[in-house]
């Protein structure tokens with residue numbers, strides 16, 4: 001965990017290259033698919049944050065053997081020999097760990113208990129409990145479908161299920177449960193949620209049928225029970241981690257910042273489209289394919305003037321984790337920007353609509369909460385003391401905003417940054433922001 005309490009303010013215009021940490025979503029999947037597989041999988045450049053380390057520890061507790069070195073993890077799966085963990089499985093701050101692992105465990109011949117920190121313990125799990133129960137799973141939760149979850153291993157059957165929200169976590173949870181179910185499992189997503197599971201599973205020997213639906217959603221079918229074979233994964237750079245620096249560059253006239261080796265999966269690049277709409281220059285180079293994902297270097301140049309922009313609601317799933325970074329852009333734009341169709345923001349690591357609006361107000365920026373999004377009017381942000389709400393993306397967004405403020409941005413608690421990007425503050429300083437120890 002990051003122990004110092006940094007204060008961030010402007011230095012020179014941001015400039016330079018940085019390599020974002022490995023993609024968090026892909027790392028979680030590589031760990032859990034590796035656990036399910038027979039044989040040894042190599043995961044190179046995994047996300048080094050606490051969330052993915054938590055998934056790795058859970059995989060070990062369930063019978064995987066893991067060796068860690070400077071470039072990654074070598075994981076020998078438990079496959080059919082997965083065993084009950086000795087105690088509770090600690091999912092920390094990570095909704096992805098809890099939701100995906102519940103899918104892995106629902107159809108096993110043993111019971112499991114999954115628990116999380118104060119933030120995770122407030123997050124909704126009914127969205128997975130309800131469809132898993134239809135598959136035959138038996139899951140007990142705390143009041144209101146909240147963690148901890150007690151999963152009583154049961155025989156599962158495949159179902160057809162229309163997921164009410166465009167959630168890749170829910171889809172992946174059900175497909176993972178489908179791996180140990182009798183018959184086919186078909187899930188339909190109402191919007192363009194991230195598709196890493198569908199891209200990755202075939203490389204582990206699991207065939208899926210994917211049909212694109214009108215309106216950007218898709219239907220994914222797993223034909224029946226399947227066993228995974230080990231697979232090596234080189235994890236691309238995390239677009240959601242890079243977003244803070246790219247947004248800060250766009251918000252600072254004359255800044256030029258390059259994220260190298262960034263994932264360009266179209267389900268994750270909504271923010272790049274927004275940057276371009278608002279008048280920032282976005283250029284791609286060295287575009288290639290890694291782990292079945294498009295990857296490249298992304299350079300953002302801050303224009304003299306950013307235009308306000310209303311993000312169409314159907315874009316929201318493609319930038320749902322980038323909305324805190326979007327707020328940095330909206331502050332620098334002339335006029336009022338809006339994002340709607342993003343009610344999911346209310347149930348992330350914090351209620352991000354509330355956390356962003358309140359912290360922007362503290363920075364003297366006019367921001368209005370909408371039921372499913374935010375409205376932000378550009379202005380001159382002032383440094384303030386930020387309430388992080390145990391949410392890494394709130395800390396990183398306001399630190400990125402601090403890079404354009406004369407007075408320092410300080411924080412009640414920055415420890416959550418370690419969940420996804422332990423080297424965030426040094427990377428921000430290397431690009432030109434002033435980062436001082438405020439403790």
Ligand code: S3P
Pocket residue numbers: 024025026028096166167168169170172193194320321344
């Ligand atoms: C994730 C999916 C998204 C995202 C989260 C990671 C994943 O959540 O916000 O950070 O790895 O599948 P939802 O599935 O709840 O939209």
